[in-house]
Amino acid sequence: MHQILNVKGINIHALNRHSFFNSPYPAHKQGKAVDIYSSLSPVDGRVKKIIKLKLSHDYVILIECSENPEIFAKILHIKPSVKPGEKLGVGDQLGSFIRSKFFDPWTDNHIHLELRKKDDPVRTRGSYRLIAVKKTEILTGKIKIDVRIESLSNSYITASLSEKHFIKAGKFYGLKYKDSIICGGLPHYGFGGMLNHGFKIFENTSMDLVLGNKKIKGTSLYLYLSNPRTIKLLHDKNTKITQRDNVLIINLTKSSASAPTT
Numbered sequence: 001m002h003q004i005l006n007v008k009g010i011n012i013h014a015l016n017r018h019s020f021f022n023s024p025y026p027a028h029k030q031g032k033a034v035d036i037y038s039s040l041s042p043v044d045g046r047v048k049k050i051i052k053l054k055l056s057h058d059y060v061i062l063i064e065c066s067e068n069p070e071i072f073a074k075i076l077h078i079k080p081s082v083k084p085g086e087k088l089g090v091g092d093q094l095g096s097f098i099r100s101k102f103f104d105p106w107t108d109n110h111i112h113l114e115l116r117k118k119d120d121p122v123r124t125r126g127s128y129r130l131i132a133v134k135k136t137e138i139l140t141g142k143i144k145i146d147v148r149i150e151s152l153s154n155s156y157i158t159a160s161l162s163e164k165h166f167i168k169a170g171k172f173y174g175l176k177y178k179d180s181i182i183c184g185g186l187p188h189y190g191f192g193g194m195l196n197h198g199f200k201i202f203e204n205t206s207m208d209l210v211l212g213n214k215k216i217k218g219t220s221l222y223l224y225l226s227n228p229r230t231i232k233l234l235h236d237k238n239t240k241i242t243q244r245d246n247v248l249i250i251n252l253t254k255s256s257a258s259a260p261t262t
Contacts, residue, residue, distance in 0.1 A: 001040060001091045002225050004171070007115055007130050009068045013042045013090045019110075019222045020131060021184035021193035021201075027114060029191055029201065032127040035110040037222075039097055041088045042113055043073045050080050051122065058100050062121050063088060071128070072121040076100075076112040104188075105155040106220065106234050137194055137202040143177065143250040147211075150230065154237040156220070157211075159248070163227050169195045173224040175231065183221040188234070195223070206255045209233070212245030219250070 001013040015038040020028060027033035036042055045063040052059055061080050063073040081095040082088065097109035114127040147159040167176040172195060174181030184192030187207040194200040209216045217234040233248070235241060 001038075001042070002171075004225070005034070005130055007128060008071055010043060010065045010071060010073075010115065011067065011090075012113065012130070014038065014225065015040060016225045017222050017228070018224075019183060020199070021191065022189070022220055022222060023112075023185065024189045027124075027127055031129050031131040031133045031199065033112060033114050034130055035112055037108055037110045039078060039094055039109075039111065041090060041092045041094050042075075042111070043067075043088075044090055045073060045088055047080075047082050047084050047086045047088060048072065049084055049121075050082075056100055056102060058098055060122060061094060062116075064118065065115075070118050072116045072118050074114045074116050074121055074127070077109070078111055106232070131199050133193075134198050134200050136204075137200050138254050139177065139182070139192075139194070139202050139205045139252045140254060141178070141252050143175075143248075143252070145231075145248045145250075147231065147246055147248050149241065149243050149245065152241055155234065157216075157233040157235055157241060158230055159233060160230050161248075163229050166227050166229070168227075171225065173227050175221050181223070183223055185220050186218050188218045192221070204255045206253045208251045208253075210249045210251075211235070211241065212247065214239055214241065214245060 003011050004014045005012040014036045017037040019035045044066040048064045049062040061075040065071050077098050078095045079098050145161050145165050147161045150160050151158045165176055166173050169181050174183050180194050180196040182194055186192050191203045220232040
């Protein structure tokens with residue numbers, strides 16, 4: 001496990017892949033949540049409470065953080081093997097993944113993490129900000145990538161690509177856009193993130209993706225701690241994708257719904 005953030009004195013860790021913006025939920029857009037693609041504990045602490053959510057068939061695991069006991073880590077999407085009172089170290093197993101009924105078909109298993117005040121640990125709103133989101137950007141341009149199809153399911157394609165299409169910003173790797181990383185669920189979640197010298201949110205950006213000569217739904221872009229050399233592409237199961245579809249073109253334009261600038 002490697003440290004990805006320090007918030008309020010609390011070190012947050014990930015094994016490799018994680019995402020701030022690859023989700024439709026408001027906490028992600030506000031920089032107040034991170035999804036981590038591992039079932040290991042991202043923090044040091046003690047399990048204070050476990051709540052079973054009837055509506056979503058999910059659980060909330062509340063962990064009192066050792067580095068700042070006034071703050072609880074709120075974790076979702078795990079059926080816990082841990083129990084209240086149990087001491088946890090970074091990298092300890094939390095339990096087994098749960099497929100929330102709110103997940104999209106292409107959503108990979110992950111934990112959702114927020115940091116909360118100990119006396120207000122559960123509400124949907126009120127989390128601490130994990131990252132500062134500087135300003136809104138509109139992206140334009142064209143990205144052309146040679147890819148090789150590695151696997152194909154009804155919901156998404158995993159394709160490999162040259163490491164030159166990824167860039168490192170600070171400790172993170174991600175898909176290259178000019179001198180920055182872009183990340184998020186695009187265009188289906190309506191916004192994404194850009195990372196270079198800090199994080200920026202971009203909206204009002206239309207994104208068209210063509211694989212070979214076939215239009216596809218979108219892409220899920222993450223942050224990594226090592227160069228992944230792969231990309232996830234979303235497609236309709238009726239779209240016939242073959243190994244010959246080896247060029248991906250991403251066209252970025254200003255959305256027609258964008259408000260005029262003054």
